[in-house]
Amino acid sequence: MKKKVLWKDSLQAITGSLGRFIAIFLLVMLGTFTLIGLKSSGPDMRQTAIEFYKKHSLADITVTSNYGLDNKDIHTIKTQKNIKRVDFGYYQDAKVKKSRTSLRVFSQTKNVSTYELIKGKRPTNKNEIAISYLLKNRYHIGQEITLENGQTLKSREFKVVGFVKSSEYMDKSNIGQTNIGTGQLDGIAITDKSAFKGNYTIARIIYNTTYNLNPYAKRYNELIDKYQDNLNKELNKNRKTKYQKYKANVEQAESQISQAKDQVNKLAQVSPEQAKVLQKEIDQKSKNVDKQKLLLDQTGYPKYTVNTRDSNPGYTIYRSNSERVDILSNVFPTILFAIAALVSLTTMTRFVDEERINIGTLKALGYSDIDVCQKFIMYSLISSGLGVVIGSSLGYLILPKIVFEAYAANSTLTNMTVLFSWKYLAIAVIIAIASTTLAALWVLKNNLKESPAQLLLPKPPKKGSKILLEKISPLWKRMNFTYKVTARNIFRYKSRMLMTIFGVAGCTGLLVMGLGIKDSLSGISQIQYTDIIKYDLVTLQHSNLTSRQKNNLDTELNKNKIKQYLDIHYENLTKKAGTDNAEQDISLIVPSSSKALTKFVKLENRQTGKKYTVTSDSVIISEKLATLLHAKKGSKIKLKDDNGKWHKLKVTGVTEMYIVMGKNAYKKAIKNNYRTNGQLVTLKENNKRDIQKLSENLMDTGALTTVLQNSNNQKTINNILGGLNKVIVILILIATILAIVVIYNLTNINVLERIRELSTIKVLGFFDKEVTMYIYRETILLSAIGILVGYIIGIWLHEFIITSLPPTNAMFDPSLRIGNFIISTLIPSIITIILAIIMHRKIKSVDMLESLKSVE
Template identity: 30%
Template sequence: MKPLTKNLWRNIRDSLGRFIAIVIIIMLGVLLFVGVKATGPALKDSLNTTVKADHLADSQLLATTGVSKAQVKAAESVSGVQAEAVKFKYVIGGRASDVVALYGYQKGTTINRLHLTSGQLPMQANQIVLDTAAKKSGYQLGQTYTFTSGSKLARRTLKISGFADSPAYIEDTSRGSANIGDGTVRYFAYIPASQMKMPVASQLNIRFPALQTRDTFSNRYKDAVATKMKLVKQRVKAQGEKDLRAAVYANIVKTATAKAQAQLAASGMPAAAVAAAADQAIKPQLSTFQQQATVTARKQLSTSLTWQTREDLPGFGDYGGSADRIAAIANVFPVFFFLVAALITFTTVSRMVEEARAQIGTFKALGYGKWAIARNYLAYAALAGLLGGIIGVFAGNLSIPRTVLSLYKNYIPLQQVVSLQWPLIALSLLLALIATLGAAAIVVRNELTEKPAALMRPRAPKSAKRILLERITPLWSRLSFNQKVSYRNLFRYKSRLVMSILGIAGGTALILTGFGIKDSITATGVQQYGDVIHYQAIVRLADGKKPAAARDILAKSKAYRSAGTVSGAVAKLSAKGHSLSDVNLFAPANGNDLEPYVSLRSTASNRKLTLPRHGIVITSKLAKALNVTTGDTLKVATTNGQSKRFTIKGIAKNYVGHFGYLSNTAYHQLAGNSAKPNTLLVRLQPQSSKQNDRLAKQLLNHHAIVGISFTTTAKKTLSNMSGMLDPIVLIFILLSAVLSFVVLYNLNNINVSERIRELSTIKVLGFFDREVTMYISRESIVLTVIGIVFGYLLGNLLTAYILYQAETEAVVFPLTISIVGYLTATLLMLAFTGVVTWLTHRRLQRVDMVEALKSNE
């Protein structure tokens, strides 16, 4: 083995602690960088693979007028379309009178395939397959299940033959809503289609086989589906209108013929001639009847067809949003984490080469070339960087994405797909080599410019200078000798001071950010339903019904406090080339104040906003989406066809959803003076989910009410959103803590190594071990405190930027970091400093003073 190669392995052996520290720091940086960046794609790839295997529909049509065989053929007439009609309706059944999404099972179904978790499919007339989520209600295989008489089924009592998952219901905490029972769908069920007394199917599932290789959450996929669906909708609607027009026309003709026959019979015409005469009498009206049938068919069809995409399915949008938020966080947090790791590694490698000055000088004196000498240290750095990078790459890909996927317990079992992100891996290894190899190259190049004689002598120690604190005589004179030395040394080694503060501040900021992400997402619901919205339920009234009837039902509940009458509508808002649909409009039935149900506060001044007589107040996220501000004009168009332009009079704080608020006067300018209040904002005492369900059931059984929604549902969605990020946040905090400890340990080791002669000198002069330790640790404690303070600021900035990146179209995350986050970050850093101080103390007790103080001359 060549001398330089031997020297390389000897260097690694003699500085094994430093070598391992470099490997660990690089490994942690790469592990988090690669692992978190790979988690977002892994979540999407896993769901894509799962729904592809189960042939999830790309779009579906719900039709109250039914789906004919001709409409199925019309859909399939579009190139690349696979269509299936399914019998579907909401019914009430089970021990607790649950609302159930009931489907008719047909053998050979290829779209939305059921995935059995136990039992068998409903092949016999008396069998039923329940949603796996129904197991939580105590249902088991072999038990009987009964539907209510209003379900209109051929057989109401069936035997549970199996439990299954469906790709249309990927999350087990939400199954959608209905306008029967308590309004909340609890689970789905499948029975043989022959047992459902429905003349035609009510749902049409559409699938595009050619698009199944695309990411279902990508714009490319969504645009392709929208393009295809435009033609599918046209043909299905045209065929539906044709079918309905024929049925309506036949009904009009039949009614007119019967009326004509009755009139002719009453006039005394012989019975044999009545039929022919009646046909002749209505003949001139047939053209009018055709027009009436066309108008009626179009009107009925426009209100009976509801198209949905995958994003409208329960839980689908939340899953995609969660993956996007993790991807957004991955663009910031791991990058910052890696930068901290790279910075410390750069410093460590630089110090390592600088310490080898005498060795480099010796090799130069022996006649070795610059490249041969440099290769020794470059190999050391490259080996540490590559080893840490490779371990980090595989550990990151194998651990973090799979851990997160396994913790998504609210979702159906997913086929875990974690692909190696080769561009990301290449980038992380490149950065790892820049931090190690780059640092070694820079320092070695500088060292090799010096003469061998200069290199073999140690650098002259930096001279001490007066510091600002010395000029404050009353304070400086009260400090002890050791304290004065420590403060002078702090500013004597400025590069170490900066690196220590940056390292500690970075570690503190990373831990703080982990808590901040969690706290801020949780705070979204708290502030939305504490500071902005004060009602607990929204009750929708039937057309033409007065609020008094609904109030009478509500008043019977012990939880009822009050109800505010408002006019509500859903609208599309447009301005400056931007538009946003599904915006909720609210206007008080009287006056211009929504208190005590909604608090409107200005985003600029936090002052209370009063609804303007002739303008509109919109929420902050809506203003941002439309790129408008106070004083701009926007167009408001309701789903009923009314539209008007309003001037924006205020922008209100809001954290979830898009809202527009109008005064009673302004609303009537939009909807017309005939518009009546149609909504109640209800304030309730705190009550359980079962009590909410009971109240909803009572309200929906009343003819005056068509729908009710509780804010607890939205709160639960936000809670799930926060819960889905818990694994990632926990990983952030744990790895940040480990990195912080390694950084502190490494910086302290560098400090001791650089000043070993100084420390040995004061030890020879009679300082006790504890005094020697405090001589150097006092500086570490001061730097730790300063670093923690800077870490608070850096943590807030980093959290704010991540939250900005993680915002969704309708959700704003307010910057919130709890006192627990600050305390945890602070205590961890202080604890790490304490452990490192103890390790330093043990090391200084074993220092060989003779070896450290011997001359290199």
Template identity: 25%
Template structure:
């Protein structure tokens, strides 16, 4: 080992605290890079393998009722590789007497064998036997949530008739990775079920003998999905086709894709921030290290070492820290990625997991760490080339502090000597102090951003379920009914108020942008489920246009005054051109609103409603539930409390859990930056502090000279951290917001106060650790001078 390499390891041992803190910052950045990169790859590859292994259809074509002979004609469409016809229908599962019926989707299986498309994974029991119409297989998630299993009995209402079935198996399906009831966006295993049974039995229940109401299509390699969808629409139009759509628009796949997209954005935005902070810290460390060792640099050059060799020595110091941090981060990222992948496997109901590390994230993590660490160091190492032995071995010229000013007699009387020393240090070294302020401010910005994001989750919950949704219960119908249905609900004992709604599936287009959603008709002044603006003021429904949710307005790139094309996928399926008259603040989904009577006129179906919001008398929920369960036209019932609990679970235990990880990482980063700043200051001033002790200063006074500087740096960093956190929040929130929910950026005093408190506590802890080192300093060793 060369003498320079031995010196390198001695320097690392001497500065192990600073080196470890910087390596931790780099490691956390690489950990996030590897974890998120691997998680995105794993989810994407698992999804693809699941879809491929169980043959998920690439095009779905729902229809009112089409004869079986149409299957042959569909198979002749150019680009179609396989076709599967099936029967589907909505159902209600009756549970305990005082409990709401659970919405379910009934799906047919071929009368013999397994489906060619949209096959299932049998997790327990067996599939229903051919010819046994009373046997069903149900979705595993619902079964576990309700404590059901093979051998249990199930009562369900199908097409207005109650039927009793025996559960023979539990299944998972690529079609139901993200399980929500029709018209809802928040998953709840306990509130939605899927029932599979043989086609002959299900066709008899829904009057579909000799016909089907959904065609599943697989495409040839390279086939154009859009052209196949157009051909299907043309072919099935006379049979009530409601519009074929590709798997990209399938509800479950869309939600999974949105989650992967959000993780990919986070993986792109967050880790580079951590690595940039680490590069800045390394720049400060190596800069001050070169300044402190200028005599050693001169001595090395005098003994024959070239400027390149000496520069490489200091560059090795930086690179070793960067590589150690990146290596630790990679190992931690693999472990964290596996843990998060298993978490998502349970959440998305994957029966298996294809864990696929993103090799690019390793390469990117190491390269960015090394380049970021080297970039700042190269500016410093240019000074090493400039130093000649004669100049370097001479003490540096005394700094000129004449422009820094003197304390007036008043301040000399008011301030004691240690305080004046602290203030002189700050005024005489603004560059160094500024660097520390930027470093601490950046760390605080990470805490501000993550805490603000968490506050945004809470605001989403409060605004959705307190300000917007003031109902107790929502009822949806199997088909649109007359307004008399609302009157019938209002007459039920325990119902205080009923507010009708009309929901129509539609595709919204604006040039190249489109969105598959629903058009919601609301009364002129909705009270139970309101539409509000950014200031949370109610918006009145008008007859002359649409009001778009903010998320959909961004997706379609539309502003008030523009027109949007609405392709209705129900009834006569008209294509409407309607102006946009307003933008609403919505945090769940991407809805479109219109005055209900104006919507019915546009559809040429006056006086129709598809559901209603209800408020109930206190203690009357059980009676209302019993009354609603006996209404054959009711397709589903949901209580606001259930939706609240489901969304809370989604945010705390589902994908939203990632925000807790980011908050913990931000806290560690913040502490690492502050501790580093304190350690760097101690390394620079150890000899000065020892001199003060010899001159008669107490340990507390000597420590105050150093820690007072840290306190000033912290105070100056607080407003900078708030400002940087403001912009950083928008980047992080963009990654977490999806079609399911949008996170508002809300800068509340509480979240900023917590961030300030975190920085102050980190400063106090760092100060205590540094003071402990000051107290342990060997005065004789610290005061030795190099000859």
């Protein structure tokens, strides 16, 4: 019978204080949901990628060369240590006839960097082709297409037989650059190896020692860096022989033509007709030799490109996105769960205090201490247990999926892998039990020491005492009775005061951080590609242009649609930097005219507003790079060029974008004579259609290797920021829900704890509104203090997050807007006002006389 009474009493405790029960459940659920959800998101994203890479045996390293890969190169690659698998294949950039679509056509692979068949079938002969599934809205199975500019392709006519997904191209919008069409690739395609001719053009390598390693682990990157350096050194030994071989072939062809011309002269005297026929053949061969000579001049010295997975479009961005979630997961859940745990602790403490007389009754009836504890253990375990179960379920299954879909919107990865982590579930359970069950038992321990007779009496109210404010006589004397009571009560209940301030401050801080990040994201690409970068295109030229190519380019650059252009030297440099030691791609610009550069790029220090003038000795680096390298004015930094050579630069200034150097500084650092190899181009109308058309016209001049369009970079950044923006919106919603629960719970505790005090002043003649304001004035004041403290917390969190979240090719605006603070103030303020109305109705409905008689 005793046990039955205890169980009934325990269940009635839940139904009798359902609001408190739900509040604890929601607090624990929100904390668990955010902790497990965010902590799981990054690992889930990476595991999804790892399984995709494993399934398709993504190459650790790829090797290409501007001269192709001959037998000596193949031997060099095959004799490298620890190679598990190597695949030699072909690729060729080609344009689909009567369209602007440019494709990178690969030969099929068997067991390295394989392709996933989405629809149709794989190519089985030299006239069949499978196209990227991203282009299925442009083409259909069975369609015949003609490819242009495909010098190494045996055939031009292909039949589309399927659609595939590449394991090497994970970014939907950033496929890469090309030397045909508009300078931008639209997609990839695969065909049979028999469709190609000539030397292999790409090698894909998988190593034994890295095959079973986590590709995001430090050990993997260390090994791959080592293999990359070794392979680069070995292949570079072949450069001289390869160049001499191609040069000798051209010289031999020239010699044969010279000999043939002598034969024509002799034959002309004997048989003029035969001499004419032979001369035509010689003329054709001469044209071919001239083309080979031009190609040799413009291609330059043989160069090998040994790329790791970091050069895979989308690979680095996806990894960085998952690591940004890790950064958020280290900050947001910690603060949110701390608030939830502390408010839960306060709630359970108050619950035990309310049950004081019932505890005394049970003890008087002979129940043991364990029996008395049952109600509180059951109450806390059920409420917090439900919170953990539902919060962790949603955290494992829902939040990571939302985060994945937000970030993977521009990635080809699908079907997220869900990992289960006992570690974070255990942390959530421990925090939940500690802040509810253990908190209740700790308070119970003191109560159980008292005798039943003492427990049957209400707990005496805290004694009032003088507060610091009273010592400030001029101020204290001018305060009316109501405000004096409010001030005394605030300091009288110090624990509740601190809990209210901390709870509201934590919620406000999270709102300031979330809204601040959202503000920092908005319009970044617009600012970057309108205010700072004022050009639309960068053209990159072949070396040793023919007079015809140069004239064609000049004609196109001086057409009516182009507003202005500036000759520059453009070069890509790299440097591994940052916490993840990722390879940073750095664009170097050396203008032909420093004065004219101001029309194309705004060079200004963001923090000081100082405008820079590029002199011959200037080395102005981007703020992003300066942060990653811990550099400032006067610092020396080392950057690597495409040939693997390191160059030391002395920084003369820090601006928002790019590295800009003067001619003299370039000569000293790069050890090359200054030579322009491109232009910054600004259009009169920079709409997408005009940019595409102009890019195509410029590429048709034959003078360019590629055209870089700002719109592509802008699109990539927008996609990254769009994903991050969605995640931040979710976090803002969570912070808002937490604010509602926290403010409601603390206000409810305050009212219930002092219901006899409120009853007394109502009996003394106070009106309902005055009674409500008697207690709610404290809540408003403490909430206001909490909001102000929240500003400080939010500013600190925002500054910390904003330096860690941006992608490598962008920098967030670190400033906080006034609107952010207004909204962060309005949300808890509105919640407080709405709850005041609810509490007013609750206070009105309480029978004050019954409350005063409740302890008799």
